[in-house]
Amino acid sequence: LIKRILNSLCLVAPLLKPMCGPVGSKGNLHWNLPLPCRLGIVSPAKTGETAMTVHIGATPDQIAPTVLMPGDPYRARWAAETFLEGAELVNEVRGMLGFTGTWRGHRVTIQGSGMGMPSLSIYANELITNYDVQTLIRIGSCGGMQPHVAIRDVIIAMTASTITSPSSGMLRELNFAPCADWDLLQAAVTAAQAKGSKTHVGGIYSSDVFYAERPDLDTQMTRHGILAVEMEAAELYTLAARHGRRALAVLTVSDHLQTGEALPAQDRERSFGDMVEIALEAAFPEG
Ligand code: HPA
Numbered sequence: 001l002i003k004r005i006l007n008s009l010c011l012v013a014p015l016l017k018p019m020c021g022p023v024g025s026k027g028n029l030h031w032n033l034p035l036p037c038r039l040g041i042v043s044p045a046k047t048g049e050t051a052m053t054v055h056i057g058a059t060p061d062q063i064a065p066t067v068l069m070p071g072d073p074y075r076a077r078w079a080a081e082t083f084l085e086g087a088e089l090v091n092e093v094r095g096m097l098g099f100t101g102t103w104r105g106h107r108v109t110i111q112g113s114g115m116g117m118p119s120l121s122i123y124a125n126e127l128i129t130n131y132d133v134q135t136l137i138r139i140g141s142c143g144g145m146q147p148h149v150a151i152r153d154v155i156i157a158m159t160a161s162t163i164t165s166p167s168s169g170m171l172r173e174l175n176f177a178p179c180a181d182w183d184l185l186q187a188a189v190t191a192a193q194a195k196g197s198k199t200h201v202g203g204i205y206s207s208d209v210f211y212a213e214r215p216d217l218d219t220q221m222t223r224h225g226i227l228a229v230e231m232e233a234a235e236l237y238t239l240a241a242r243h244g245r246r247a248l249a250v251l252t253v254s255d256h257l258q259t260g261e262a263l264p265a266q267d268r269e270r271s272f273g274d275m276v277e278i279a280l281e282a283a284f285p286e287g
Helices: 002-011 013-019 027-032 075-082 117-129 182-195 215-223 235-242 267-284
Strands: 066-070 085-091 099-105 106-111 136-143 154-161 200-206 227-231 246-256
Touching: 013 066, 027 267, 066 075, 066 117, 066 267, 075 099, 075 106, 075 215, 085 235, 106 267, 117 136, 117 235, 136 235, 136 267, 154 235, 154 267, 182 200, 182 246, 182 267, 200 235, 235 246, 246 267
Parallel strands: 066 106, 066 136, 136 246, 154 200, 200 227
Antiparallel strands: 085 099, 099 106, 136 227, 154 246
16 A cells, blocks of 8 residues: 555656755756655665665666766766766665766666775675676776876776675685776776876775775785775675676776875866776777
8 A cells, every 4th residue: 555655656746846856966867766765755775666676776777787886976976967968867875876878879877886895795786686787897086006106097907905895704715816807907998098098907905994004004015016095896896706797997096195195176077087988988899
């Protein structure tokens, strides 16, 4: 009965539209969610017939087989508005915005992952198992760890080392080496070279802490050629391997552990644009 009432509320949704304030700068993008979710009566995850998940309110057909995953939900909105045609908001559960549109005619979803591997693991797991997503590309920022890596440089992560990840409990004594999908990696490198972006390809470190207190570990990682630190890629690569999907992380250096330099806030969008385009070109190398 409750479901029937909620469904009938959805039918009159357009009439009640003024009751709901716009969420983003394109206020109408959120309107495809059922009204009860918009009014906060019920979680979007509870209104679907089938594959809506605990954390993603989109219906199965609203998520594309290719998903870009920035950590920051507002960066998801910016990337969707900047690079996609006809982008629609498809998820806003917990404010973790997701948008679907097209890029050069290919359907793409840009879904925030949140910060850190436990958060990313929730979204990547649901995208893979409930929405059958095939290609997951993290786009995000990282801290440089080598003298030759500079602010604004692009990092394409071949591997991602960790101390622990959400998968560690299940992998137990196995020191699994999470690595990128080769085809995506190769296409991303080609795209970055064509763009003329200063790019580094190699190993990164996925940390559980932003405010780390282990300078000795940083020294060992720098010594072992780790290019940069971020907080998500290792778990993304591990999940993709487990489920036979394709994954890659394309990152922009936003700060540097050795020099203490950081990208000024006003420069971030322009610098991050190259990374988004490289990720899209890697997903669709045929153009
Ligand atoms: N540490 C962890 N994650 C990051 C950093 C950092 O310095 N910079 C951007 N993401």
